[in-house]
Each structure stands twice: as C-alpha cells, then as structure tokens.
Amino acid sequence: MKKLTLTLASMILSGLFFVTTSANAAIEACLITKTDINPFFVKMKEGAEARANELGVKLSFFAGKIDGDHETQVRAVETCIASGAKGILIAASDTKAIVPVLKNAQDNGLLVIALDTPLEPITAADSTFATDNFEAGRLGGAWVAAKLGANAANAKIAMLDLNESQPSVGVLRDQGFLNGFGIDTKDVSKWGDEDDPRIICNEVTNGNEEGGRTAMEKCLQKDRDINVVYTINEPAAVGAYEALKAAGKADGSVLIASVDGGCPGVADVKKGIIGATSQQYPLLMASLGVEAIKAWAENGTKPENSPGLKFFNTGVNLVTDDAASGVPSISVKEGMDRCWG
Secondary structure (H helix, E strand, C coil), X not given: CCEECCCCCCCCECCCXXXXXXXXXXXXXXXXXXXXXXXXXXXXXXXXXXXXXXXXXXXXXXXXXXXXXXXXXXXXXXXXXXXXXXXXXXXXXXXXXCHHXXXXXXXXXXXXXXXXXXXXXXXXXXXXXXXXXXXXXXXXXXXXXXXXXHHHHHCCEEEEECCCCCCHHHHHHHHHHHHXXXXXXXXXXXXXXXXXXXXXXXXXXXXXXXXXXXXXXXXXXXXXXXXXXXXXXHHHHHHHHHHHHHCCCCCCCCEEEEEECCHHHHHHHHHCCCCEEEECCHHHHHHHHHHHHHHHHHHXXXXXXXXXXXXXXXXXXXXXXXXXXXXXXXCHHHHHHHCXX
C-alpha cells in the first residue's frame, strides 16, 4: 500500500467510555486508553475528539478502570469490531496480551494504531505514534547523574515503575533512565534484572498518586537513605514526594526525575517537587491517529515511520530550571508554554 505522510498539527486529548459524533459522519473510529483519570489520557481524548470533529469522524471512547485494566480494553476492542469501526487508537495496558484481539480487529479490516505505548512486538500495530520513551527516560537519568557528579557512584536509587505486566512504555522509560545514569541494564527488554547495588528497589505505582506514595514508602522501608527517585509519570512522582515529605526527606536531598510534561507536572518542577521531567506531546499523537484512520478508510493508505525508527516520533524535551551540563533541556517557562492538562 502506498505510504501516507502525515501533517503535524497541535490538538488536544484522552479517554473514557464516551461517544462524540460529527454530523453525518460515515467513518467510525475508537480511542481506547488506560484510564480516564491521568491528565495525559484526558488530553489525548480531547485531542482526538477535536480532530475527529474537524474531519467528520465519529469517535467512541473507552478506558480501563485503572492503569493495568487489560480486560476492559479487550472488551472495548471487541465492541469496536462489532460496531463497524474503521480503526482503533489504543494505549494498551498489557502490551503483549492485547495483541490477539487486535489481530482479530485487523483481520476484520480495522487499522490499529498504538498511541504512546508500543505493542509487543511493535509490528503488531499497523503504526505507532509515540514519544521515544527510552530517550525520555535516558534524559532524566543523565540529568540526575550530572547533578550528582562524583556522588553518582554512591547513589541509592528507587525505581517506581508502572505495573507488574511490564508494558513496553514502562520498560522503555525504566531502562532509558538507568542507561542515562550509567547503569548496566542487562536485558533491556525488561526491568528488575539489574544487579547494580545502587538500585534499592523496583516498586509498581499503577501510574497514580496513591500508588506512588505506597511504592515510595516500601522503598524507604528498605533504605531510608535513598537520594534518587525515578517515576514512571508525574502523578506517581507527586505520591513519592508526599511519602518523602512524611519521612522528613523533602529538603531537596532527594532528586526526582519523571516523565509526561503535563501542566500540573511542569508546575511541580517549578515548585521543586520534581527535579526534571521529560515532556511528551499526547495532543499530537491523538490528532495524527485520527487523521490516519480517516485516510485508511478513504483510500487504504497507512502512515510511515520517522526515518530510522519503527514508530512515528512525536518528540520529547527535558523540562527543568536546574540545567545540567551536557544534557539538553528546556526551561520551566518553555515547558509551561508547551504543556497540556
């Protein structure tokens, strides 16, 4: 099939069980996100909806109850197949287990596009629109290492991951962070197999504030001298900070690096709750995804990947007002100008 070059445009995003219909829309599509609570997915829904309305696409929204709710996503895919949709945009909770039902969707003529979180294998989706999540993590790890300088050799690190199913987005960010910090990641396709003594814990957060707090409390029980915290996203970072504060460690002695770049997260960088965060652009992911489904329905074209990559890279920037030598970053002011949520 001939390739489609997608035009970059800024929009708004994320999703729950909700349907919006453009007048007389002939093309139907679905957006399936991990939750409807995380600001990242809220904005993904808004961006998809805005672009669908512009293009005359009928868009249905579905979301899991929590991050990791795989079964709800499976039922959503089945609903989309039965409804006659032309395509599915999905941020998968379980990037391996979701593949068979998505293959069924493809066999029924639907275009499957992964948003933010690559499937495993990545080729299980017809296309992926995502941040380079490994690079997002790597930037944070490199920033922390540069801030610590020679003290990086004696760091005590808490890794606050997503969930035990190890979806690709969580693995990529975790392994990217460790790579940027200078730690041997062993098998880069999974987290938790590292043997570097500087890693005190790997705990899961489900990508929310409560989970971040609980995970950080568990890590502090293992070692109260933790001075570096990686978190899968900013809600988890806020929860981790609350646990650190309760333990009397909110004095700037602990460096927190995270990923997302939503407006609340960037504001937390300004407040000093998060030291640096890697900003991604969900509005663009969703709007481009809707464009791709419309093109597929009309003439069978598929989007092409960014040069040299297996996905369409929607960009990432490290946001901090405490820049580190050798680590590219943008200021909090610029991050606020580009943020979402």
